[in-house]
Amino acid sequence: MNSESVQAELAEPYLAGVLSSAGLDAEYVRAEGNTLYRRGPDEQEIPVIDFAGGYGSLLFGHNNPEIVDCARRLLDDRVPVHAQFSLHSGANELARSLNRIVHRELGTTEPYFAIFANSGAEAVEAAMKCAELDRVLKVKAVADEIAANIEHARSAVHDGLAEVADDAWARFGHAPANTQDDRFDAVTHGIAAHNAGQLARPPVFLALEGGFHGKLVGSVQLSHNEDYRSPFAALAASARFVPRDRPEMLKQTADQERGVLLDVVVHGGVVRVVEREIPMVCAMLVEPIQGEGGIHELSRADAEVIQQVCAAIDCPIVVDEIQAGLGRTGAFLASSQIGLRGDYYVFAKSLGGGIAKTAAMLVREGRYRREFEMLHSSTFAKDGFSTPIALKVLAMLEAEEGKAYRLAEERGAALRRALDAIQADFPDVVKDVRGRGLMLGLEFRDQSAAASPAVREVAATGFLGYVLCGYLLRRHDIRTFPTASAVHTLRFEPSLLLTDGEIHRLDTALRDVCGVLADPAGTVA
């Protein structure tokens, strides 16, 4: 390697340029609680209050001492981090603990089996694969029955016990056929061609507009943002999206995807062709609160419609709790607060306590196919370091009769009050404040007609949200970002440790931003 390339920026260099143009090119050297530290020009540490919270991964804050101690003990004890394909009582204890909490919140006792993963998208893809395996095996069972029915009918025709119905012959018969055997062959060729076409169709997923479920090859197709999705559309099964406030459209959408195989029945000496429905919709993906789509809560009424439609079409629901779940909104499952019940749950982010990279997918016994465990694996999933840390996270959430959940609600309400007051004071600048618990968003109005030419100019680039975050960082030492697919909405997902002082700092900073946006001479550069 020549010395020039050693000096060059090689780790996602384009991104580094984007960060720099938005004024977000800070490097952090230390972190604790809600604070990240960066170095100033004379090497002193500058504390920055972190409202981005690792995109919602830091419910217990950066380097939480209890979690750090747990990690340290594991390393000191030389736990086997990687002992794949062996028994793992820690993972089992984690799965049992997840079940205890989920059962309590859902009021059920049906077991949920756990598959572990390394990231949110990987857990989503495990759910996609598990749901597809279930669908494929159901389709195969129908196809096998059809094959057996055809053989049974063939014998009946051959033995002179049955004749091909005229309408079946009219549908498929082309060449002259002298015998009933010939007619039967023509009909079964037609059936085979139709069924092959149906069986070759890819499955489809259902999802809501604005939803985000990851950026890997499969999960990105379930994420609504077209920029992320469309370049890779050829790589995986696709989703049909319905507006998040029109979930009743799911029924009509699923009907359009209906899959039908043709079968034969022998009745009263006549062979008839009948239709057999096969599942084409693999699963419905839903976030109880859309995170990257701009912090939009799913209403209880819409959740009920989703539940009813999915039950009617026998479509499993995958509840994506990756960002909203694990206590952030005041309950372990944000979906339990709106009465939504999943066949699958996916968790990641805060499950690793801000230290480990871990994720889990739960699937209800009634939907589970045990064969999945022999078909799916991941080298680093279910390892001996991350599972005890995740177990520690659950213990911390559940401690003192769920003090953490109450704290999320209470701290979230305090933050919400501050954001609501800003909206009330700057109604021409702030369009909306949304969310629940410690998952809040503040949406700015479109600034393309702002009083200030400088603000208008930045708004025209589409990067205003990021530039405002750069301003918050430079002027106020506050860190946050826009949500990825709704860039006029700033996200606030701090830890449970959020203090009134930190809320006050944010309040001052956001009021300054609102003042700048409203000022004809305002500039955010």
Ligand SMILES: Cc1ncc(COP(=O)(O)O)c(C=O)c1O
């Ligand atoms: C709701 C939701 N699902 C899935 C993901 C993907 O998780 P990861 O980035 O760990 O792959 C995210 C990440 O932001 C998310 O918010």
